[in-house]
Amino acid sequence: MKHWRVEEISWDRFEPSNIDPTIIPLIKAAAMVERNGLDYARYLNGVFHDDPAFREAADNWAVEEVQHGEALGRWASLADPDWDFEAAFKRYQAGYQVPVDADASVRGSRTGELIARCIVETGTSSYYTALADATQEPVLREVCRQIAADEFRHFKLFYDHMRRYLKRERIGILRRFRIAAGRVTESEDDELAYAFYCGNTANGAEYSHRRCIAGYFSGAMGFYQFRHIERGMGMIFKSIGLPPRGKLSALSARLAWILIKRRKQRFERQLALRA
Numbered sequence: 718m719k720h721w722r723v724e725e726i727s728w729d730r731f732e733p734s735n736i737d738p739t740i741i742p743l744i745k746a747a748a749m750v751e752r753n754g755l756d757y758a759r760y761l762n763g764v765f766h767d768d769p770a771f772r773e774a775a776d777n778w779a780v781e782e783v784q785h786g787e788a789l790g791r792w793a794s795l796a797d798p799d800w801d802f803e804a805a806f807k808r809y810q811a812g813y814q815v816p817v818d819a820d821a822s823v824r825g826s827r828t829g830e831l832i833a834r835c836i837v838e839t840g841t842s843s844y845y846t847a848l849a850d851a852t853q854e855p856v857l858r859e860v861c862r863q864i865a866a867d868e869f870r871h872f873k874l875f876y877d878h879m880r881r882y883l884k885r886e887r888i889g890i891l892r893r894f895r896i897a898a899g900r901v902t903e904s905e906d907d908e909l910a911y912a913f914y915c916g917n918t919a920n921g922a923e924y925s926h927r928r929c930i931a932g933y934f935s936g937a938m939g940f941y942q943f944r945h946i947e948r949g950m951g952m953i954f955k956s957i958g959l960p961p962r963g964k965l966s967a968l969s970a971r972l973a974w975i976l977i978k979r980r981k982q983r984f985e986r987q988l989a990l991r992a
C-alpha cells in the first residue's frame with residue numbers, strides 16, 4: 718500500500734528559478750537506481766523463497782521504490798526538459814544488473830541480508846532528508862520529504878524482519894558489524910556510479926567509474942549537515958544491535974563527519990585534475 722502518489726505532489730508549484738543546478742545530476746542518478754527496485758525485489762523473493770510474509774512485504778516495498786524513481790524522474794524532466802528519462806533508464810537497465818536469480822543472500826545469511834537492507838534504507842532516509850532540507854525548490858522539497866518518510870518506514874520494515882531472523886540465526890555482533898560496514902563501502906560500487914553516468918552523459922560516451930563516483934559523491938556529500946549523519950549513525954548502530962544514542966554512536970558520527978568532508982575534498986581534487 719503506497720502512502721502517497723506521484724499525482725498528489727503539487728507539481729504546479731514548480732519554481733525553476735529556485736533550483737541549485739548541481740542537484741539535477743544527482744536527482745537523475747537517484748531516479749534510475751530507485752526505479753530499478755523491482756529487480757531487487759526479485760532477488761529478495763529468491764533469498765526468502767519460503768517466507769511468504771516477507772516476500773509480500775518485499776513486493777510492496779519495491780512498488781514504493783519504483784514510485785520514488787518515477788517522482789524523481791518527473792522532477793528531473795521538469796528541471797531539464799531536454800532530458801530523456803526513458804532512454805537513460807533503458808541504458809541503465811541494459812548495463813547494470815542485480816543478481817536476480819540468487820537463492821541465498823550474497824551476505825551469507827538472511828539476517829545479513831536484512832542488515833544490509835537496513836543500511837541502504839538508512840542511507841536513503843538520511844540522503845533525501847538532507848536534500849529536502851537543502852533545496853529551495855518547493856516541489857523537490859515535497860518529493861524528497863515524502864521519499865524520506867518512506868525510506869524510514871522501509872528501515873523499520875527490514876529491521877523488524879531482521880530481529881525475527883536474528884533469533885534463529887544468532888549472528889554475532891562482529892559479523893553484523895562487518896556486514897554493515899561492508900554495505901556502507903559498497904555505495905561506491907557500480908550501482909550509483911553507472912546511474913550517474915547513464916543519467917548525465919550522451920549515449921556512447923566513455924564510462925569511467927572513478928569519475929562518476931567522484932562526480933556523484935562530491936555533489937551529494939555537499940548537501941549533508943552534521944545532524945543527518947548523526948541520525949544516520951544512530952540507525953546504523955540500531956541495525957547491528959548497539960545503542961543508537963550512546964557515546965560510541967556520537968563519537969562515530971563525529972568521525973564519519975570528518976571523513977565525509979575529507980572524502981568530498983578528495984573527490985573534488987580528482988575532478989579538478991581530470992578537468
Ligand SMILES: [Fe+2]
Nearest residue numbers: 751782785841
Ligand atoms: Fe527509495
Ligand SMILES: [Fe+2]
Nearest residue numbers: 838841868871
Ligand atoms: Fe527504501
